Amino acid sequence: MNRLAELRHVLDTSSDDDNPSPESLVRLMENVLHIAVVGLSRNLEKAARRVPSYLAAKGYDVIPINPNAERLLGRVSYPSLENVPGPIDLVVIFRPDAEAGHFVREAMNHPEKPAIWLQTGIRSVEAVNAARKDGRTVVQDLCIFRVHRVLMD
Numbered sequence: 134m135n136r137l138a139e140l141r142h143v144l145d146t147s148s149d150d151d152n153p154s155p156e157s158l159v160r161l162m163e164n165v166l167h168i169a170v171v172g173l174s175r176n177l178e179k180a181a182r183r184v185p186s187y188l189a190a191k192g193y194d195v196i197p198i199n200p201n202a203e204r205l206l207g208r209v210s211y212p213s214l215e216n217v218p219g220p221i222d223l224v225v226i227f228r229p230d231a232e233a234g235h236f237v238r239e240a241m242n243h244p245e246k247p248a249i250w251l252q253t254g255i256r257s258v259e260a261v262n263a264a265r266k267d268g269r270t271v272v273q274d275l276c277i278f279r280v281h282r283v284l285m286d
Contacts, residue, residue, distance in 0.1 A: 223247050
């Protein structure tokens, strides 16, 4: 199976039929360097820790966003996106549906206009629709780890 067909298969696992195309996901992942992770966990067992650790190991600049931690993955952890002093290309959100919309809107207000990614099981239809209407690339209810693994093989 080729890479795009595999990505289509992964996309089929999402509940959002409006996620970007496989080709758009390839372009996104090829152009991303700085990834802010909202809800990066201190708990080594959680996906919100394992997935960002994987991305950091693959060479991405992972920026922890967690107001309850001073450092994560050996990096300064910021209380919110607005506190990050450097560039952000992508915001990955590991927060419950009820909180995700707030972080989508916070990402929309960021001056660099980063792409936005809500991990598997996380949806915020109203905020995501607003971000897409604003021209943002937004992925929801999809695992960035699974997408990246397809791209790396």
